[in-house]
Amino acid sequence: MVWWVYPYACLNIDCGWFEWLRALRRAIYTGEKRAVLLQNLTKAFSNEDNVIVSISVRTAFDVYLQALNIPKGSEILMTAINIPEMVRVIKLHGFVPVPVDVDVNTLAVTPERLESAITDKTKLILATFTYGVRYDLAGIAKVGKKYNIPIFEDCAEGYVGPSYKGDPNADVTVFSFGPIKHATAFQGAVMIIRNNPEILQKARKIHDSYPVQSGKIYLKKVIKYSGGIVLLNLRWLNYILRPILLNIGFDYKKRVVSLLRGFAPGQGLEVYRFRPCTAMISFLYRRISHFDDKKFYKGMKSIQEGTDILIKGGVTVPGSNPKDRTFWLYPIVTKDAAKAYDALNNAGIDAYQGISQLYAVPVPEGSKCPKPDKAYEMFKNLLYLPIHKDVPHKDIVKICKHTVKLLNPKL
Template sequence: MIKADQIVPYSALYIDMQYRHLFNTLWSYLKPIDQDKYIQQIEEVWLGGLKNQKILVTLCVRASTDLVLQALNWPPGSEVIITGINIPDMVQVLRLNGLIPVPIEVDPHTLGCTLDQFKKFYTEKTKGIMISYVFGAKFDASEIIDWAKSKGLFIMEDEAESFSAPNAKLNPNVDFSTFSFGSIKTCSAFGGSISVIRNNEALYRKMKAIQETYPKWSQRNYFKRTLKNLIPMILLNSRTINRSSRWIFINFFPNWDYKEFVVNSIRGFQKNPDDILQTYRFRVPDPMLVMLALRMKTFDTDQFNMSISRQLVGQSILKKGGLLVPGHAVEDRRFWLYPVVVADPETTYKVLNSRGIDAYMGVTQLDIVESPIGSSYQYPNSTLSYFKNILYLPIHQNADLKSIQRICKEVVEVVEMLKSQHPKL
């Protein structure tokens, strides 16, 4: 039986939300709010007075993408070149809008793509590109963006996983960006996305006109979701409760995958099976707007940067131990998830969990993007070769330095142990 003091008091799942934000959101149900006032607050914090840029607030990043694609109204069969690791729902949004997503390889060291790859898959049908910065690694895409501009392509950046801070420097050469600010470390529990439209007043007006035809998402449903996520927050984010509850799971329910259960219970929006796009075609409820505005106003940049510096210490330990940390070579490094590539993720996962380290695998929303059916485009096999061996570590912004060091050292130790037992690994 594993002892309680052996358990690292951080869960693989972590809800990136403070109780004051949650309770202020609940308080907002008691009185009507001025939506324009809160949107203006968000705009002031996010854009910092930048001109020629507009924002729209939507339910989620998928909703933002669907909105801009409706406004662009490209001919059916048009192609969009996208990074080969993405959220399946994003790919589905493209396809349901009549477009063909063309995936390209993602380099394991930068989690980025090369200009040559974009050029290779560029055709007369290409209308735009979508660059997604996954796992918090924001690679330098300036060369790709300049080339896309020269070809007259529309440029979309999905920065949901590379968030650094409100009013962070935005790339003026990108046409459209989406940010997720109400996120948790494995899925969107509370929703909320901010779209930035640059230098295109006509596009902004089209998107806004379409959005205004949507009904408002039910405040009752959002209230139920908020209450529903309160219990997971208490169980996952409290060090004491987390340690105690996981001790019970490990010792008395070793075969129960609580992580999969929690993720499925709080993940995203319930899809409409008859019309999946209709799932996202709603305006945000008032409490979600309050939550987004409050989180941006109270964001502590210094604390955030300190947490990143602690997480980079762990990355250094893993690299010195000979392990690949996807995105390690990128200077602008954040950690939305904390991935490491191991030869045998399933066995490593089991050993680490038996040692009280709550590693996890297979519950993230990200996946490999399939190539178009019947096409000559190449499947991103190089990306798949390391993606299938990724293990996620219980390291997030609240994890203390000592725990991060222990987690990473034990990962290196376990990998070496398994390698000595099975040399072929």
């Protein structure tokens, strides 16, 4: 029986109630000028007029693939840790997704590993930064230039405020502002296209041809995700509700995760082919222009201290080597995920399995590319801990020490 819990969930909606009310007000009515808002967002991300604001990263990726206009059957090299929907977008275009393995300690793809996967069919490199890890793309960019292959930098999980606007070595950078991302606008993405005015013009023309998504749809999203704020962010509710649900065996985690999905899985590309409504653009600009750097990095510092405790205690934390890492979801790798899951939850630590869509990308049938064994092995025993920037420092320390005690009792 569980009678006490740490009142934090693995997922966190980065939006307080005052900000949510601002989103609601805009979703009901906004008199702001769309063109001015888009211009302001462009200035926030680039010194050039090369920014496209879309409803999602998948929309941006779909637009870019159309503008790139590569032959059917082309191969796209991608970080082996990714989400199924990015793989599906690639396949729906008639291309072949080829996973490239990562190092568990850095979550980075090495230039050498990437180059060994290139064939005469390779037309794009999709470098995805997962779990808040970023790494220098200079080495990968050299490989791209050597073979004349553009680099698409997927920073969907990596927005850290105005201090990072994408790696200049990348031909494209995208940021996400979906429901569980930093500075969430409950929807939306920003794509920056560099070095190729022709591709930029084509992408703009394609995106501008899409209808504007109904403001009613955005209003429904804002209302829907208020439920996530209640279930995930309210500590007193976690104190009361979680022990009850755990003791009756109700799988509330699946319900919460399904609530937070931005799109229903398995749909065609047409579901992404809309432009954002003015209300969403307005709220996105509000989140960007009021981003609190000090609070953000204070939270990251606390998480890094917790990471040091886990590593010293023998717990594997993927991507722990980069010291400038900004944490989003917090993964750990255990010897036995099922056993660790039960131990942590029985101790009141809200560990999750399968909370994220992230997975190890399968090798395409008939491909001679090496299997991403490190990514496969990592996902066999992957868990997520309830650690994020809004968890107080003292509780991060307690959760990490408690986790070490449960998972490495010899210490």
